[in-house]
Amino acid sequence: MKELLLADSYSSRGDRPMARGYAIVDKIPSVLRARSGMLMAAASRLGPLLVFVLWTMVTVVLPGSDEGGWQPSRLGTAAAVTEEEHCTVERRAHLTYPEFMQHYAFLKPVILQGLTDNSKFRALCSRENLLASFGDNVVRLSTANTYSYQKVDLPFQEYVEQLLHPQDPTSLGNDTLYFFGDNNFTEWAPLFQHYSPPPFRLLGTTPAYSFGIAGAGSGVPFHWHGPGFSEVIYGRKRWFLYPPEKTPEFHPNKTTLAWLQEIYPSLAPSARPLECTIQAGEALYFPDRWWHATLNLDTSVFISTFLG
Known part of the structure; x- marks a missing residue:
């Protein structure tokens, strides 16, 4: 049976020890629950408002409490992968449009921070909210290899509840299906209207959205197309980029995870x-x-803005 993944379009600056942190955090929920029980017992005598405040203080530190109901990566899974040792793409906070055009638009990638506030869109993209709003919608998936042809239609709820799981490292790209660029914009408009894309545009281009959700270890192998932006709403997405004149070494039908394990170390x-x-x-x-x-x-939950 083919592995189905709703994910990246062809289109969480967390601390690096995050993955190791799970090994520690996973050991403490029972302690937190015991402590929360004592807090709640004491607070119940002081009124419901204090109960709510204390409960909020306890639950905010539980792992995954701010992941919108989406499963973060866990150590020990077959697809467990980590961040790079050194980020080699510039991060720019509050970049101006003249700076963007002069230094990046036609020259090199850049990571943008602090340009928009998508907190409302993020809340709407929680697992619970998306299933309630779009669970019956049919989504179209395409193969996750460099040259995609096969497509499969299925209900969004079926994908999320039954098929969203970590990538099998042995799966080939043509056995892994992604949702990329086939959004029904009429059906998804109630969600997209709340998204604020990066404010920069290129002359003669029109922005178009592509929305995706993907399991840990999934991804799209090397490909290229026109310019655009890709924003992460939940989770983390690792990127690998080469300039147009430098064709990467890769197999078009192998996943990015396989490339990272087999080719990347020898580069x-x-x-x-x-x-x-x-x-x-x-x-x-x-x-x-x-x-x-x-x-x-x-x-990961993410949305791309293509400048076509």
């Missing part, structure tokens, strides 16, 4: 791509015709 430093992990709330700009591959480190 000379001069042959390695630009790379960085995009965190929730950040957006990556990729210029026209730049080769890029993606790898989701957690269950």
Whole structure:
């Protein structure tokens, strides 16, 4: 049976020890629950408002409490992957449009921070909210190899509840299906209208959205297309990028996870791509015709804005 993944379109600057943190955090929920029980017993005598405040203080530290119901990566899974040792893509907070045009628009990728507030859109993209609003919608998936042809239609709820899981490292790209660019914009308009894309445009282009959800270890192998932005709403997405004149070494029918495990370690430093992990709330700009591959480190929710 083919593995189905709703994910990256062809289109969470967390601390690096995050993955190791889970090994520690997973050991403490029972302690927190015991402590919360004592707090709640004491607070119940002081009124419901204090009960709510104390409960909020306890639950905010539980793992996954701010992941919108989407499963973060866990150590020990077959698809467990980590962030790069060194991010080689510039991060810019509050970049101006003249700076964007002069230094990045036609030259190199950049990670944008602090340009938009998508907190409302993020809330709408929680697992519970998306299933309630779009669970019956039929979504179209395409194969996750460099040259995609096969397509499969299925209800969004079926994908989320039954098929969203970490990537099998042995799966080929043509056995892994992604949702990329086939959004029904009429059906998804109630969601997309709340998204604020990066405010930068290129002359003669029109923005178009592509929305996706993908499991840990999934991703799209190297490909290229026109310029655009990709923002992570939940999770983390690792990117690998080469300029147009530098064709990467890769197999078009192998997944990014397989490439990372089999080819990446043998690359000379001069042959390695630009790379960085995009965190929730950040957006990556990729210029026209730049080769890029993606790898989701957690269950990730993301949206791309293509400048076509």
